[in-house]
Amino acid sequence: MQSLILSRKDFREYDQIISAYTVEQGKIQVLARGVKKITSKHGCHLEPVSFVDLTIVPGKELSHLIKVQPIIFFQGIQADMRKRVIAGYLVSLIDRVLEDGQGDAGLFSFFREFFLFLNSAPAVHPFLVDAFLMRFFDRLGFRPLLGACMHCGKDMHTMIQEHWKTPRDGIGFFSIREGGMVCPLCASKDEGMVMGLVPCDEKNVNTMLCMINGSWEMLASWPLDDSERSKIQKIAHQFVEYHAERTIPDFSVVERVYEI
Numbered sequence: 001m002q003s004l005i006l007s008r009k010d011f012r013e014y015d016q017i018i019s020a021y022t023v024e025q026g027k028i029q030v031l032a033r034g035v036k037k038i039t040s041k042h043g044c045h046l047e048p049v050s051f052v053d054l055t056i057v058p059g060k061e062l063s064h065l066i067k068v069q070p071i072i073f074f075q076g077i078q079a080d081m082r083k084r085v086i087a088g089y090l091v092s093l094i095d096r097v098l099e100d101g102q103g104d105a106g107l108f109s110f111f112r113e114f115f116l117f118l119n120s121a122p123a124v125h126p127f128l129v130d131a132f133l134m135r136f137f138d139r140l141g142f143r144p145l146l147g148a149c150m151h152c153g154k155d156m157h158t159m160i161q162e163h164w165k166t167p168r169d170g171i172g173f174f175s176i177r178e179g180g181m182v183c184p185l186c187a188s189k190d191e192g193m194v195m196g197l198v199p200c201d202e203k204n205v206n207t208m209l210c211m212i213n214g215s216w217e218m219l220a221s222w223p224l225d226d227s228e229r230s231k232i233q234k235i236a237h238q239f240v241e242y243h244a245e246r247t248i249p250d251f252s253v254v255e256r257v258y259e260i
Contacts (some may be wrong), residue, residue, distance in 0.1 A: 076121075
């Protein structure tokens with residue numbers, strides 16, 4: 001079955017447990033016997049971020065790996081340290097967020113499309129990680145509502161007009177908890193909402209819309225200054241962590257590689 005390798009963990013002296021996302025079965029855990037031996041034929045094909053064809057058979061507790069054949073070797077990712085770190089961070093996040101089972105061919109295609117783009121892109125920016133997070137959770141059913149206030153339904157055009165009449169810090173707020181935009185009037189009525197609100201201007205909203213709907217090529221060249229990049233990163237990571245209901249991997253590992 002076609003699979004994206006997410007992680008490999010030591011199990012006994014020569015064995016490993018392989019976590020993979022498959023078209024048919026979703027996320028699975030497979031026991032790979034003897035894969036740590038120097039003579040193993042499978043070890044080099046089971047590195048995270050590999051697209052492979054797995055042949056498995058049922059076991060008592062875990063399915064057993066019988067055969068693995070490479071499908072795509074991402075030479076462009078392996079040869080670029082920044083791409084390698086980004087790809088490693090994302091498969092670690094996928095592994096942590098998804099439960100075992102529940103195959104989704106559309107989600108598998110989404111992963112494949114992104115890593116193919118990452119492999120061939122001339123240069124990459126950490127902003128692509130933020131976009132991947134938002135788009136990943138959109139596919140899991142957590143699409144942010146960005147076109148109107150989630151409470152009163154006031155559309156974005158009206159919120160922009162009101163902002164020009166009464167200047168303030170942004171046209172509205174992004175609610176981490178509710179996953180969408182809230183107008184200033186609605187935000188002022190709910191004191192319990194304030195802790196999860198991030199002020200957003202028109203450009204921030206357009207950026208988030210592009211993160212959900214734009215092509216990877218468009219996102220790779222999207223103009224962002226440091227201030228907006230910091231705000232968008234905060235929104236994306238807090239939104240995903242809140243709705244995943246678990247801690248996501250530490251993003252500093254990606255940031256550090258861009259400091260070198």
